[in-house]
Amino acid sequence: MMQGSSYSMRDTFGKLLAELGEKNKDIVVITADVGDSTRAMYFREKFPDRYFNVGISEQDMINFAAGLSAVGFKPLIVNFSMFVMRAWEQIRNSVARMNLDVKILVTHAGYSDSGDGSSHQSLEDIALMRVLPNMKVIVPADPEDIKRSLPVVVQELRGPLYYRVGREYSPSITTGVDYDFKLGKAYVLRDGDDVAIMGAGVVLWDALKAAEELEKMGISAAVINLFSIKPMDEDTIEYYARKTGRVVTIEEHSIYGGIGSAIAEVLAKRYPTKMRFIGATTFGRSARSQRDLLDYYGINYKSVISAALELVK
Amino acid sequence: MEKGGSDGTPISLEELNKLKSIAERARRNVIRMLFYDQTIHVGSSLSSIEILTTLFFRYLREGKDPINRDWLILSKGHAAPALYAVLAEKGYISEDELWKIQDISGLLQGHPEIFIPGVDMATGSLGQGLSFGIGVAQGIKMKGGTGRVFVIMGDGEQDEGEIWEAMTHAVTRKLDNLIAFIEMNGFQLDDSTGNVKPKDFLPDVWKAVGWKTLSCDGHDFVSIVNTIDEALKVRAPVVIFAKTVRGKGFPVIENSKRQRSSPDDARKFLLNA
Numbered sequence: 001m002m003q004g005s006s007y008s009m010r011d012t013f014g015k016l017l018a019e020l021g022e023k024n025k026d027i028v029v030i031t032a033d034v035g036d037s038t039r040a041m042y043f044r045e046k047f048p049d050r051y052f053n054v055g056i057s058e059q060d061m062i063n064f065a066a067g068l069s070a071v072g073f074k075p076l077i078v079n080f081s082m083f084v085m086r087a088w089e090q091i092r093n094s095v096a097r098m099n100l101d102v103k104i105l106v107t108h109a110g111y112s113d114s115g116d117g118s119s120h121q122s123l124e125d126i127a128l129m130r131v132l133p134n135m136k137v138i139v140p141a142d143p144e145d146i147k148r149s150l151p152v153v154v155q156e157l158r159g160p161l162y163y164r165v166g167r168e169y170s171p172s173i174t175t176g177v178d179y180d181f182k183l184g185k186a187y188v189l190r191d192g193d194d195v196a197i198m199g200a201g202v203v204l205w206d207a208l209k210a211a212e213e214l215e216k217m218g219i220s221a222a223v224i225n226l227f228s229i230k231p232m233d234e235d236t237i238e239y240y241a242r243k244t245g246r247v248v249t250i251e252e253h254s255i256y257g258g259i260g261s262a263i264a265e266v267l268a269k270r271y272p273t274k275m276r277f278i279g280a281t282t283f284g285r286s287a288r289s290q291r292d293l294l295d296y297y298g299i300n301y302k303s304v305i306s307a308a309l310e311l312v313k
Numbered sequence: 314m315e316k317g318g319s320d321g322t323p324i325s326l327e328e329l330n331k332l333k334s335i336a337e338r339a340r341r342n343v344i345r346m347l348f349y350d351q352t353i354h355v356g357s358s359l360s361s362i363e364i365l366t367t368l369f370f371r372y373l374r375e376g377k378d379p380i381n382r383d384w385l386i387l388s389k390g391h392a393a394p395a396l397y398a399v400l401a402e403k404g405y406i407s408e409d410e411l412w413k414i415q416d417i418s419g420l421l422q423g424h425p426e427i428f429i430p431g432v433d434m435a436t437g438s439l440g441q442g443l444s445f446g447i448g449v450a451q452g453i454k455m456k457g458g459t460g461r462v463f464v465i466m467g468d469g470e471q472d473e474g475e476i477w478e479a480m481t482h483a484v485t486r487k488l489d490n491l492i493a494f495i496e497m498n499g500f501q502l503d504d505s506t507g508n509v510k511p512k513d514f515l516p517d518v519w520k521a522v523g524w525k526t527l528s529c530d531g532h533d534f535v536s537i538v539n540t541i542d543e544a545l546k547v548r549a550p551v552v553i554f555a556k557t558v559r560g561k562g563f564p565v566i567e568n569s570k571r572q573r574s575s576p577d578d579a580r581k582f583l584l585n586a
Contacts, residue, residue, distance in 0.1 A: 049455075055485075057478035060444040064482065067448020070434075071379045071456065075448075090475070093438045094445060098427050 008168045009202070010107045012143035013150065014039020017076070017105070020154045021047045026074045027154065030054060032061045032083065038107045040078040058083050062090035062102075069100040076154065080113070081106035081122035081164065088128055095160045096132040103153060104129075105163045110201065110252030111293040112166035117286035121293075127257030129162040130230045136161040136183065137229040139200035139259075142173040145227065149181035157183060164201070166252075169290040171205035174225065186233035188240075192222035195308045196240035198263055199250035200226045202290075203278075203299055207250050210304035219312055229259055234266045241273040246311040248276045248304055252294070255279035276307035324538045328371070332534045336366040339398035340562050341586075342411055346394055347579035349412045353423070356560040356572040358395035360498045360531070361387075361465060364555060365399045367537045368463055380458025384449050386434045388442025389467035389496070390424040396432070397421050405431035440473025442466065443493060447483050450491040461545075464493045468512045469501025483550040484523035492544050493524075493552045496531055498559040500570045516554055524552045531555030562586075 007015065021027050021043050029043045030052045044051040054061045058079065065075035077084065084091070084106055095102045106125070113120040130137050138153060138161065140146045146165065153163055179187045189204065190211050197207040204225055211221040222240055226232065241247055247267065249260035260277040267273045278299055287293045294300050324332075343358045368385055376382035387396050394414060401408050406420065406429065413419030420429060424437030434445050446464040453460045470476065483491055495515065499506050506512045520526045525547045529540035537555070544551040560566035565578045 052451075054482055055478070057475075057482060059440075059475040060447075060478035060482050063441045063444030063475070063479075064448040064451070067445040067450075068452045069448070070445070071449055071452035071458075071460075073452050073455075089438060090441060090444075094435065094441055097435050 007143055007170075009112070009143060009146065009166045009170045010039045010168070012146045012170075013105070013107065013165045014042045016147060016150050017078070018042035018046050020151060021050065024074065024155060026072065027076060028052065028068055028073045029076050029078055030061055030065045030068075031078045032056055032058045034080055035078075038078045038080065058087040059090050062087040063094050065102045066094040066098065066100050069102050074154070075102050077102065077104045079106060080120065081109040081125050082120055085122065085125055085128055091160070092132055096134045099134045099159055101158050103161045103163065105165070107165045108167050109164045110166055111284050111290050112169060114287045114290045114293055118283040121284040123252075123254045123280045123284065124257070125162070125164065126229060126251070126253050126259060127261070130262060131257070132160070134160050135230065137164070138162070139164045139227065139229055141201055141204045141225050141227070142175070143170050144172070144174045145181070148179070149227070152181050152183075166202055166290070169202055171202060173202070173204045173208065181227065184228050184231040184233055186236040187225045187227060188222065188236070189225050190221070190223040192220040192244065194220045194244055194312055195246040195248060196222045196224060196244045197248045197250060197304055197308070198224040198226060198237065198240070200229060200259055201252050203250045203252050203294065206294070206299070206301040206304060210301040210308065213301065213305055214308055219308060221308060226259060229262060232262055232266060234270060237263055237266050238270045241267050241271045245273060246308070247273050248278065248307045248311065250278040250299065250304055252299060253279055255281060274311055276311060278303045278307060324535060329534055332366055332370055335370060335402050336362050339366060339395065339402055341583060342398040342401065342408070343394045344563055344579045344582060346411060346414050347574055348576045350415050351573055351575065353394045353414060354391040354572045355394065355563065355574060356500070356566050356569070357389065357467065358392045359561045359563055360496050360557040360559050361389070361392040361395040362399070362561070363532045363534060363537060364465060364494055364496070365395055366402075367534060367541070369399050369403050371538065372541060373463070378458075380453045380456045380460050382460050384433045384446065384460060384462045386436070386442040386446050386462065386464045387425055388436055388464050389439065389470055390436030393421070393423065393425050396425060400431040403431065439467070439470040440475040443479040444475060444482070446491055446493070447479055447486065447488060450488045451486055453490060454488070461490045461492065464491070466493060466495050467501070468495060468497045468499065468506050468515070469509070471495065471512060471515055472501070472510055480519060480522055480524070488550050489548045491550045492541070493550070494555050495552060496555050496557045498557045500559045504570060519552050523549070525549045526552050526554065528554040528556065531557035532561055
């Protein structure tokens with residue numbers, strides 16, 4: 001598949017992180033021996049004194065960052081999504097419980113570590129993070145979304161935050177769409193009347209593709225980029241549920257406890273709506289590309305189209 | 314490392330007697346908490362009284378500046394009653410508050426929370442205090458502060474994998490403003506440490522990794538003071554293996570795995586002792 005951006009998700013992330021280090025002297029980057037893979041290395045090259053590789057020690061990594069935060073630094077943990085989950089309890093009991101200004105910036109989320117297989121693929125992280133008090137969860141869709149949001153996340157937002165990035169696969173989704181990132185705000189990538197497709201992350205490419213195909217069938221589909229998973233833009237979700245009466249959610253994550261679940265929680269409370277959930281239901285496997293995995297597990301535009309047709313009929 | 318006012322000076326008889334009387338009141342107050350709540354970890358708390366008293370009343374430099382004050386991290390958070398009793402002696406919290414420990418209307422939680430005055434880290438889940446202390450100590454050094462970090466752990470806590478991660482990390486960072494205590498009281502929750510998982514090798518392991526290892530009698534003020542004074546001179550992370558007794562000074566549970574006792578036992582003890 002063509003990639004719409006010159007840099008991948010992780011390269012965009014890593015290069016921007018190093019730029020942000022220039023202006024923000026209290027930023028420290030902490031990783032657990034994955035500095036090269038996560039592209040934290042760009043920060044390391046420029047600011048070796050503010051870069052810490054703690055070794056393959058994720059639990060220590062979290063509490064070390066918490067301690068640095070307690071004396072006034074702004075720690076950014078940069079690591080693989082899956083291996084941060086190993087230290088979920090440290091995140092829960094230290095970072096979230098003390099409401100510390102520790103940002104957890106992960107790469108290799110979802111199926112993006114396609115070759116390494118299910119041990120490295122992270123399909124439960126959004127559920128695990130959004131359940132935590134004080135924790136914010138941000139999921140950018142493409143490199144443009146990273147450019148919109150990372151400066152705000154690093155320079156303006158305070159407190160525990162989980163920021164979810166993939167790896168190489170970076171289809172262009174929001175290029176040319178004009179908006180700024182704001183915490184708790186969703187963005188309408190495409191307006192529509194018959195069904196609303198809601199989600200976050202790289203799979204929004206499939207949401208847009210499905211909307212195009214549905215249009216050819218005479219069905220008008222809106223596509224919403226939730227972007228901020230917690231807090232979530234309840235007003236926009238309710239508005240599009242009322243407008244279309246049908247909601248399809250798509251996520252590169254388990255449908256249990258993830259983005260679709262979060263939307264369902266909002267709608268059950270504010271405007272009960274017929275829904276369909278597209279996402280993972282089990283562990284992944286190895287593949288040569290992330291795209292192969294999305295297609296293999298049916299987290300793609302074809303599934304969105306089927307779900308939309310089922311709701312419309 | 315800059316020394317606090319009384320660091321390095323031999324302890325006077327007057328100060329020794331003062332520390333003893335503070336610890337005695339704190340010990341009685343921990344036991345008295347049993348009148349109000351029987352689920353607190355009295356045994357582990359009584360193991361920590363003298364170390365906490367010494368640190369708070371002789372070493373810890375207070376202040377609002379996070380890099381120019383000392384930090385006390387009670388990694389064995391279940392000894393919270395001892396911490397609270399000493400904090401009450403220090404004036405951080407009122408003695409009346411002690412009797413509301415774990416009550417829905419009270420401030421004092423079963424394990425330390427940072428909204429409690431005098432608490433530097435929310436703990437309770439074991440094995441996390443040392444890593445946090447390393448972050449604090451590293452941050453202080455980067456900012457050129459004079460603050461020192463004291464972390465108190467238990468022997469059972471050494472079973473946690475994060476301890477290994479942190480132990481090796483502190484040496485890598487060459488932190489000389491970090492002093493860890495490991496209370497060797499010989500018991501963990503279910504049984505004696507020997508029956509659960511032996512701990513005798515711990516000093517050798519910490520030494521091999523690169524820590525300066527010292528030992529003291531964790532209930533003897535002269536021993537604790539001399540050892541901390543020695544630790545403060547070392548240009549490396551220091552761990553002090555403190556021989557302590559679970560339930561120290563409360564015969565009905567002393568040196569046993571029993572954490573708790575009844576209000577009646579507490580009353581009898583406080584009337585007679």
